[in-house]
Amino acid sequence: QVQLVESGGGLVQAGGSLRLSCVASGRTFSSYSMGWFRQAPGKEREIVAAIIWSGGTTTYADSVQGRFTISRDNAKNTVYLQMNSLKPEDTAVYYCAADKDGLAYPRENDYDYWGQGTQVTVSS
DSSP: OOOEEEEOOEEEETTOOEEEEEEEOSSOGGGOEEEEEEEOTTSOOEEEEEEOTTSOOEEEOTTTTTTEEEEEEGGGTEEEEEEOSOOGGGOEEEEEEEETTOOSSOOGGGOOEEOOOEEEEEEO
């Protein structure tokens, strides 16, 4: 079983930055594709960014393209989400997730493990 623990959330003013981290337990992290999702109050969970096991392929939601950057450090079993130019509409609980099959473009239901989430609040 893989455990994922997110950190780095908080309250920030619009235009500010935050960096989220997600640390994974287990020895096979380097073979997993990883994703960041978010869920705002009253809305469905949505994909924010994803990164393949090698870090060579990344994908982003249109709403965050150019502002957010996903990266990973397989030696530290950690995936990051650097969030710049934050907007109030980025306010949500952010979750990291792991796809043990290492798919290049996993869908939401391809992810096998989920963290508990970290709150990001952007004030206007």
